[in-house]
Amino acid sequence: MKITDIEVIKLRQKEDIEAIGDSTQDAVIIKVHTDEGITGLGEVASSPYVVDALINAPSSKFLCTGLKSICIGRDPLENEPLWADMYKQSSWFGLRGGAIQAMSGIDMALWDIKGKALGLPVYKLLGGSFKKKIRAYASVLFPDTEAEIAAMVKCYAAQGFTAIKFGWGKFGNVPEEDIGLVRAAREAAGNAVDIMVDAGACYRDLHMAIHQARELEKYDVYWLEEPFPPDDLLALAKLSQATDIRIATGERLSTRYQFRDLIERGKVDVIQPDVGRVGGISEFRKVAFISQMFEIPCVPHAWSSDILLAATLHINASIPNGGIFQEFCLSGRPLRKDLVREPLQLQDGCLVVPEKAGLGIELNEDTVDKYRIL
Ligand code: MG
Secondary structure, eight states, X not given: OOEEEEEEEEXXXXXXXXXXXXXXXXXXXXXXXXXTSOEEEXXXXXXXXXXXXXXXXXXXXXXXOOHHHHHTTSOTTOHHHHHHHHHHHTTTTOSSHHHHHHXXXXXXXXXXXXXXXXXXXXXXXXXXXXXXXXXXEEEEEOOSSHHHHHHHHHHHHHTTOSEEEEESTTTTSOHHHHHHHHHHXXXXXXXXXXXXXXXXXXXXXXXXXXXXXXXXXXXXXXXEEXXXXXXXXXXXXXXXXXXXXXXXXXXXXXXXXXXXXXXHTTOXXXXXXXXXXXXXXXXXXXXXXXXHHTTOOBOOBOOSOHHHHHHHHHHHHHSTTOOSOEEEEOOOOHHHHSSBSSOOOEETTEEEOOOXXXXXXXXXXXXXXXXXXX
């Protein structure tokens, strides 16, 4: 089998792009075509325009090559040597960030092709599943008021969720109001629901962050996510060592090398790689196995369509230190919910790992036609 083309599908919900602000207003889907008629699907959690450029850039110099021209003619089942070649030949503009994010979508599609070719779900190719269903946490933005957050907690608990993460929004503006929101969430949840807080890298001052983290501990917050930018390893380490609350981060990072630094120097308690940024399924596995050696749980980040979520479920189910939670974005936008023909199943607050061959999902071409941009 040979790769014949890589298609970058840019999608954008034009009508209210300014109003949404939750980053589900655009998406970038990767289709890898082969000479045997099997097509693999992937998704990148990044800028559609940047990903398009990184994949379709004409060859410039040996170490400065667009990803598509590296892949054409290669065997899609040989994903590890292809990953290594993409990593090397894009290294002048790559090694981190956008290039690795674009590689993530291609790698995801290669695993989809492999599963379809062999008639097996991806999790079986990865060694099998420790779990068939994974506890989902409802992932939403912070509202403005305590009354709103209390109502949200009750609403999601009634839907069967046993864990809820609030992030971004107004969090980080007024310290006392932040604690008030979390207190109201805990009071509405009782002890039946885990509450997580995503600070969205809002802190500028280590002492303020330590004070706020100690306040959050009083409300039994399961983890404090991204208190600082993920590059600020010293601040993460000092906060982690000064408090008992779990410190979680990693959604913006890529490759085993950044995660090794995050674990060794950042001293975080939970890592959160995103399969659409870390380097795809192939690199995610390596990151997860490294974190397992350090006794660090791996809880994947996922804030996009069911294509990315399906890939995440396969890997989350198959890694020994996974399966704890699966992030589930509750945005109602069409590019979050309507990009696959049959949405992933949510049963009793748990997401079901797909059983069909490959990633186990089918692209909804009607949604693609409606939102495709050039
Ligand atoms: Mg986050």
